Amino acid sequence: MTNDVDKVLLSKEDLENITKKLGAEISRDFADKTPVFIGLLKGCNPFLSDLLKNVTIPCEVDYMKVSSYVGTESKGSITIINDITTNVKDRDVIIVDDIVDTGRTTSLIKHLFEQRDAKSVTLCCMLDKPEGRVVEVNVKYIGSTIPNEFVVGYGLDYNELYRNLPFIGVLKREIYN
Numbered sequence: 001m002t003n004d005v006d007k008v009l010l011s012k013e014d015l016e017n018i019t020k021k022l023g024a025e026i027s028r029d030f031a032d033k034t035p036v037f038i039g040l041l042k043g044c045n046p047f048l049s050d051l052l053k054n055v056t057i058p059c060e061v062d063y064m065k066v067s068s069y070v071g072t073e074s075k076g077s078i079t080i081i082n083d084i085t086t087n088v089k090d091r092d093v094i095i096v097d098d099i100v101d102t103g104r105t106t107s108l109i110k111h112l113f114e115q116r117d118a119k120s121v122t123l124c125c126m127l128d129k130p131e132g133r134v135v136e137v138n139v140k141y142i143g144s145t146i147p148n149e150f151v152v153g154y155g156l157d158y159n160e161l162y163r164n165l166p167f168i169g170v171l172k173r174e175i176y177n
């Protein structure tokens with residue numbers, strides 16, 4: 001499985017440093033609050049678990065499974081496959097996802113939580129691929145910015161495989177060509 005990866009972009013150590021840094025930043029920025037982390041399945045795992053170990057303030061956690069489609073509008077639309085059970089009205093929500101590429105998923109999710117009357121909606125993604133952006137979206141917490149390549153590992157999949165790799169790497173072309 002490791003042989004299917006061309007180049008390691010982020011090692012296990014890099015990922016540990018990223019979650020440490022983001023956990024500390026979030027703990028500082030939300031020091032007087034009790035935010036609700038909402039992980040987008042399945043890609044948020046294991047990023048969210050490692051992040052949470054570095055969050056030192058009181059917080060809640062919930063999970064949601066969504067899929068986004070591109071319709072006639074470039075913004076697309078989102079389908080909720082599994083919803084959260086937490087009431088987010090007047091709560092500080094932190095959405096956690098694996099990667100922001102076109103920006104569709106994160107911007108639609110942000111909008112959804114604003115409609116549910118969250119007090120604030122903040123986005124946190126492990127990776128950012130700015131070259132893929134179609135919809136403008138402000139992701140406050142980003143672990144690392146990467147080039148426009150297809151990556152797998154640490155939650156990121158190709159056809160549901162490779163999520164269990166402990167690092168993030170570029171998938172070999174021959175695997176998906």
Ligand code: IMP
Binds near residue numbers: 103
């Ligand atoms: P967006 O809505 O285009 O920003 O897409 C975000 C979703 O696309 C992520 O949650 C991933 O599921 C998927 N995705 C985008 N780029 C990659 C990649 O390089 N590897 C694996 N999944 C990706």
Ligand code: MG
Binds near residue numbers: 041098
């Ligand atoms: Mg995903």
